Amino acid sequence: MYKNFFRYLISAIFLLGFSVNSNADFKVGFVYVGPTGDHGWTFQHHEGRNAVEAAGIKTTFVESVPEGADAERVIRQLAQSGHDLIFTTSFGYMDPTNKVAKDFPNVKFEHATGYKREHSNVSTYSARFYEGRTLLGHIAGKMTKTNTIGYIASFPIPEVIRGINAMTLAAQKVNPNIKTKIVWVFTWYDPGKEAEAAQALIDQGADVIMQHTDSTAPVQTAEKAGVWSFGQASDMQRFAPKSILTSIIDDWAPYYVERAIAARDGTWKQQDTWHGLKEGMVAMGPYNSAMGADLVKEVEQLQKDLASGKVHSFTGPIYDQKGNILVADGKVADDGMLAGMSVYVKGVEGDIPK
Amino acid sequence: MIKIEKRNDVPMALYFFTPFIAIILTILGGGIIFYILGFNPIEALKFYFITPISNLYGFSELLLKATPLCLIAIGLSFCFKSNNWNIGAEGQLTFGAIVGGGVALLFYNQEGFYILPLVIIAGAIGGMIFALIPAILKTYFNTNEILVSLMLVYVSKLLLDYLVVGPWSNPEGFNFPETRQFSDSSRMPLLFEGLRIHAGIFLALAAVMLSWFILYKTYLGFQIKVSGLSLKTAKYAGFKGKTMILVVFMISGACAGLAGVGEITGPIGQLHRMISPDYGFTAIIVAFLGRLNPFGIIFASLVVALTYLGAETAQIFLQIPKYTGQVFQGMILFFLLASDYLLFFKVKILNLKKNELRH
Numbered sequence: 001m002y003k004n005f006f007r008y009l010i011s012a013i014f015l016l017g018f019s020v021n022s023n024a025d026f027k028v029g030f031v032y033v034g035p036t037g038d039h040g041w042t043f044q045h046h047e048g049r050n051a052v053e054a055a056g057i058k059t060t061f062v063e064s065v066p067e068g069a070d071a072e073r074v075i076r077q078l079a080q081s082g083h084d085l086i087f088t089t090s091f092g093y094m095d096p097t098n099k100v101a102k103d104f105p106n107v108k109f110e111h112a113t114g115y116k117r118e119h120s121n122v123s124t125y126s127a128r129f130y131e132g133r134t135l136l137g138h139i140a141g142k143m144t145k146t147n148t149i150g151y152i153a154s155f156p157i158p159e160v161i162r163g164i165n166a167m168t169l170a171a172q173k174v175n176p177n178i179k180t181k182i183v184w185v186f187t188w189y190d191p192g193k194e195a196e197a198a199q200a201l202i203d204q205g206a207d208v209i210m211q212h213t214d215s216t217a218p219v220q221t222a223e224k225a226g227v228w229s230f231g232q233a234s235d236m237q238r239f240a241p242k243s244i245l246t247s248i249i250d251d252w253a254p255y256y257v258e259r260a261i262a263a264r265d266g267t268w269k270q271q272d273t274w275h276g277l278k279e280g281m282v283a284m285g286p287y288n289s290a291m292g293a294d295l296v297k298e299v300e301q302l303q304k305d306l307a308s309g310k311v312h313s314f315t316g317p318i319y320d321q322k323g324n325i326l327v328a329d330g331k332v333a334d335d336g337m338l339a340g341m342s343v344y345v346k347g348v349e350g351d352i353p354k
Numbered sequence: 355m356i357k358i359e360k361r362n363d364v365p366m367a368l369y370f371f372t373p374f375i376a377i378i379l380t381i382l383g384g385g386i387i388f389y390i391l392g393f394n395p396i397e398a399l400k401f402y403f404i405t406p407i408s409n410l411y412g413f414s415e416l417l418l419k420a421t422p423l424c425l426i427a428i429g430l431s432f433c434f435k436s437n438n439w440n441i442g443a444e445g446q447l448t449f450g451a452i453v454g455g456g457v458a459l460l461f462y463n464q465e466g467f468y469i470l471p472l473v474i475i476a477g478a479i480g481g482m483i484f485a486l487i488p489a490i491l492k493t494y495f496n497t498n499e500i501l502v503s504l505m506l507v508y509v510s511k512l513l514l515d516y517l518v519v520g521p522w523s524n525p526e527g528f529n530f531p532e533t534r535q536f537s538d539s540s541r542m543p544l545l546f547e548g549l550r551i552h553a554g555i556f557l558a559l560a561a562v563m564l565s566w567f568i569l570y571k572t573y574l575g576f577q578i579k580v581s582g583l584s585l586k587t588a589k590y591a592g593f594k595g596k597t598m599i600l601v602v603f604m605i606s607g608a609c610a611g612l613a614g615v616g617e618i619t620g621p622i623g624q625l626h627r628m629i630s631p632d633y634g635f636t637a638i639i640v641a642f643l644g645r646l647n648p649f650g651i652i653f654a655s656l657v658v659a660l661t662y663l664g665a666e667t668a669q670i671f672l673q674i675p676k677y678t679g680q681v682f683q684g685m686i687l688f689f690l691l692a693s694d695y696l697l698f699f700k701v702k703i704l705n706l707k708k709n710e711l712r713h
Contacts, residue, residue, distance in 0.1 A: 064677075076411075
């Protein structure tokens with residue numbers, strides 16, 4: 001009796017949410033894991049939101065939403081308060097997003113970097129950041145004097161390992177003596193830890209530093225130490241103008257605008273998107289003139305070839321650390337293999353933390 | 355000249371009334387901040403304090419959020435009442451969650467009514483053991499419990515990081531820093547379908563009752579209160595100080611551990627790195643706002659939980675920065691301490707003649 005009463009009450013509340021939905025203007029909600037001023041991951045998603053807003057669509061964002069128990073409430077509140085499309089922009093929102101999606105079949109959900117699409121109103125999207133890493137590897141291989149590249153890594157998930165491998169393969173192509181040293185910091189954003197990791201790598205002889213973390217601390221450390229570095233997620237050039245050779249930029253804006261318009265016009269469909277240089281979801285920052293005109297030209301050509309598909313970041317032969325073949329000569333790695341990548345290629349030092 | 359004098363006759367009624375004054379001042383102060391930020395203060399306050407709990411779902415979320423705060427604050431009240439400054443409830447929560455979560459992972463593919471109680475007890479014991487570290491160091495080595503308990507927070511968080519990245523990470527989880535999902539048998543039963551409020555709230559209520567009983571009806575409670583008022587008196591009366599310190603830390607740790615287990619077996623359902631948005635620290639505000647009184651703490655935990663929810667709602671509807679939630683929590687504590695000061699001390703402005711000053 002009581003149970004039924006509550007069930008009706010709850011459905012009534014949900015229905016209230018829907019009725020607001022259909023009458024109010026079309027609105028898009030964004031859930032961010034960090035502050036909009038992190039100059040990295042969240043900053044770029046916020047830029048994407050600004051583009052949606054500029055396209056004449058109303059948006060709302062909630063920043064610094066912890067990936068714990070709070071995420072579900074925030075997502076649910078956005079759905080309840082009349083948002084028709086909700087972007088949840090961190091991996092940790094995967095389960096809460098799917099859970100809320102079940103209760104709001106008329107609201108569309110887009111989850112970044114996840115793999116679960118349990119309901120027809122959930123799409124996932126991510127970028128082929130590894131294509132940018134290939135360009136970084138090419139540049140690093142040419143620029144290093146010590147033949148040692150320092151890599152600040154966050155978590156040993158496929159995306160990060162893919163980046164390490166893509167970079168190492170490209171660097172080996174132009175400089176066979178290259179070594180990749182890795183420091184795992186086990187955080188996405190911790191300026192203190194990232195700066196320490198950068199310094200540790202520099203002390204070990206690395207004269208090119210790159211990062212798969214979001215703060216500007218590593219590039220600033222590199223600038224002070226007088227070694228090369230690369231920006232991550234956004235164009236970090238102004239934080240280390242001498243040291244930064246280029247940045248990998250996550251440009252979510254075109255995708256966000258396209259999906260928002262599709263949802264508004266009723267043409268939105270569930271999909272799993274993995275866009276790269278070709279579609280512009282991965283873009284490169286300005287190249288440092290210290291690279292020299294020849295290298296800039298080379299890299300720009302490689303960027304075009306990666307975008308057109310003429311060159312693939314993972315073209316065989318590729319060997320793992322023990323010398324076993326991963327991708328045969330003349331073949332390229334398929335998306336399935338890329339999505340689950342969990343071993344280093346030859347030339348990377350150390351073991352993947354277990 | 356300003357002179358500060360202690361008041362001798364502070365009425366108890368006023369003592370329990372000042373938290374309300376602090377809350378009212380916080381709301382007024384918040385209104386002013388919203389006004390300066392360019393928002394309509396009335397509208398902003400409405401989204402902050404009324405909208406979040408204007409429906410059943412919102413109210414259930416308030417209770418969900420208040421549950422860990424209440425549990426931890428109840429535990430802390432034992433420590434604070436007896437002059438033991440346990441600042442590390444966040445660490446005890448984390449360690450409790452680690453131990454409880456470990457047991458839950460042990461049974462990840464099993465069903466059984468006995469699993470959840472085991473997980474809960476393991477969590478309480480975990481928190482208890484972790485709180486015993488600063489307590490033992492204090493009683494036998496004279497260390498400062500504030501420092502030790504605070505530093506242990508980082509120890510437990512790093513341990514959790516290590517476990518979810520390494521040995522306990524989900525084998526099918528592509529190395530993402532999280533464990534497997536717990537089986538349904540180690541999840542807190544939900545009270546209502548469609549809502550997240552779970553049986554953990556009964557743990558909090560039981561803790562409230564039990565703490566009231568211990569504090570006001572037992573010899574231990576008497577010892578705790580006397581030690582809090584005057585350590586010298588307690589010694590003179592022959593109370594066993596060391597045992598009492600150990601006991602209050604154990605109670606405090608057990609409560610924090612229960613809060614941790616409630617979170618991971620309730621809304622979260624697994625271990626990962628973000629199991630608590632600093633509940634252990636926020637609960638310190640809750641304990642003081644509740645006047646270290648079990649029933650006051652219930653009320654205080656609801657108020658502070660509302661500042662979390664309000665910060666989210668205000669951001670969704672008005673795009674007010676989320677950090678105003680922390681500003682509100684800070685203001686509550688500030689106004690409470692300020693009104694306490696004025697309650698216990700008189701500020702006298704003395705009119706002195708000019709020549710007296712020169713002299």
